[in-house]
Amino acid sequence: MRLIAIEEHILPPFVRDAWDTAPPPHDPVSAFADGGENGRRLADLGEGRIALMDEQGVDVQVLSLTTPGLHNLSPGVAVEMAQRVNDLIAETCTRHPERFQGLAAIPTPDPDAAPRELERAVRDLGLKGALLCGRTRERHLDHPDLRPLLAKAAELRVPVFIHPQTPLAEVRAANYTGIGETADLALAAFGLGWHYEAGLQWNRLVAAGVFDQLPDLQIILGHWGEVVLFYLERTAAVFERALDLKHPLSHYARHNLYVTGSGMWSDTYLQRCLDIVGAERLLFSTDFPYQYKEGGQPRRFLEQVSLDDEARRGFAHGNWDRLTRDIG
Secondary structure (H helix, E strand, O other), X not given: XXXXXXXXXXXXXXHHHHHHXXXXXXXXXXXXXXXXXXXXXXXXXXXXXXXXXXXXXXXXXXXXXXXXXXXXXXXXXXHHHHHHHHHHHHHHHHHOOOOEEEOEOOOOOOOOHHHHHHHHHHHHOOOOOEEEOOOEOOEOOOOHHXXXXXXXXXXXXXXXXXXXXXXXXXHHHHHOXXXXXXXXXXXXXXXXXXXXXXXXHHXXXXXOOHHHHOOOOOEEXXXXXXXXXXXXXXXXXXXXXXXXXXXXXXXXXHHOEEEEOOOOOOHHHHHHHHHHHOHHHEEOOOOEOOOOOOOOHHHHHHHHOOOOHHHHHHHHHHHHHHHOOOOO
């Protein structure tokens, strides 16, 4: 069965250099998460990456720039980096059309350039959507400056993947300190803070009425819904009392949201998401290279997970194929 993994990351050296020279604050996680073997695998867009895909049983990787993307760069640098990253992803897909697809990096620090670059990446380069790392410094995704970008995604009929980003320094100081330097940062990032950050963006889009304004906009959340889906009933009750939305929260989950596991091989989490969004909105991913382990676990999880044959095919490739079929 063809297996498409949709959250598979890259980090070109020129983006790493741009991060290093960007104005502070800098994301503190990349310094250790993107070094060593991870760094080599992030930069490899050729035979080494393909060999690891084969070992995992993955037929296609959908490539995307790793967190924090271009969100913390100056506007001019972000535009230049977006063009270079997207050209590089497109070139990689052209070299290996059966093995790679791509999600665009977007220069969100320049709100005017962001929708233009998304359109170029989709119409001219053939990329399948965009990956955004939540906030652009202090601006959340529901900020009015970013509404034209979301409208462009809806117009082009391409999905927007909301990926985690490390919380702002003041949030880390208030909520994620006092245990120990390493534990503090881990808790603020992949331990919990990342996932609250990404899930918050989804809830804010709903609460701000973005899906009422843009009913065709499709969002992807990783890590089985970034925590917030598991509190859906509680949040829905609050939204119904406090907000004037056209639909209940469950409607937006069923009509505007796809979820993927990001290399978290949990049948229990998958079943919870299945109940919330439905089988046709489950997508496969390995979160390469961060969750890579020898032994072919991605393919084994697909084969063993508690889904019927139709849902398994959708999870493996069919849902992604359908989502991206009519882009542009």
